[in-house]
Amino acid sequence: MRLTIRDLSKTYPNGVRALRGVDLTIDAGMFGLLGPNGAGKSTLMRTIATLQEPDRGAIDLGGLDVLRNKPAVRERLGYLPQEFGLYPNLSAEHVLDHFAVLKGITDARERRAQLEFLFEQTNLGAARKLAVGGFSGGMKQRLGIAIALLGAPRLIIVDEPTAGLDPTERHRFLNLLSDIGHDVIVILGTHIVEDVAELCPKFAILAGGEIVYTGAPEAGVAELRGRLWRRVVAKAELPELAARLHVISTRLVTGRPVVHVHHFEAPGPGFEPVAPDLEDVYFYHITRATRLAARAA
Structure with missing residues (x-):
């Protein structure tokens, strides 16, 4: 599986040029997308995730035209945005089951099997019956990645996933990402350099809407x-x-x-x-x- 981005550009109505001719090739595994706030990271990730249109450019995911085949891309996509809402009074089990239905997993037996696997993978099994309103920031992020993993996606995008987490929760979340980032493409968007240093064999730096570096950390x-x-x-x-x-x-x-x-x-x-x-x-x-x-x- 390979993600290819060519000449991707986006200017917002207020005149902000968020992306300026971005070119990237991303293979399976962990890929870091580093950049300061306002560099264009979220715009790039939202565009890859089919949530907004670029002004020009092309995105190919394993031979699939991302910009022209959004429903097919969403079947292969897991996305954890920087901020996401959860109904605080619902249990983690109820939340994950609800998102599984939205993902198209309508068979109850298959849904139960996926929930069991994901609660174990994210170490949330003991909290599955608890209301998510009482979850810590790290627990919410782990539930968010469980939602993103529903349906065995081939492309996973996570936007600033460790921002605001304490050191223990941060390392727990990074370990979780490292476990899933082998056979699928995982794009880790962050301004935290240590996250990329710990996880990503390849990364790119985005500044002012442009890719200013791409390669391996040791090469840089x-x-x-x-x-x-x-x-x-x-x-x-x-x-x-x-x-x-x-x-x-x-x-x-x-x-x-x-x-x-x-x-x-x-x-x-x-x-x-x-x-x-x-x-x-x-x-x-x-x-x-x-x-x-x-x-x-």
């Missing part, structure tokens, strides 16, 4: 190796450094700013080399895209 890190420098600086120095160098990030360490700078050699006194990680890759491409856009303006 390798490209920065030997070109990343750090220094503790005074706050008053930051504007001058930003004007003179490609500062990719500024972090506070014990209350003092520490800058990471992309440069082919030591950019000045006091700078020391630093081993890059995926967060550096992310910030490098985001800041590079911002600098290029500013020059073009």
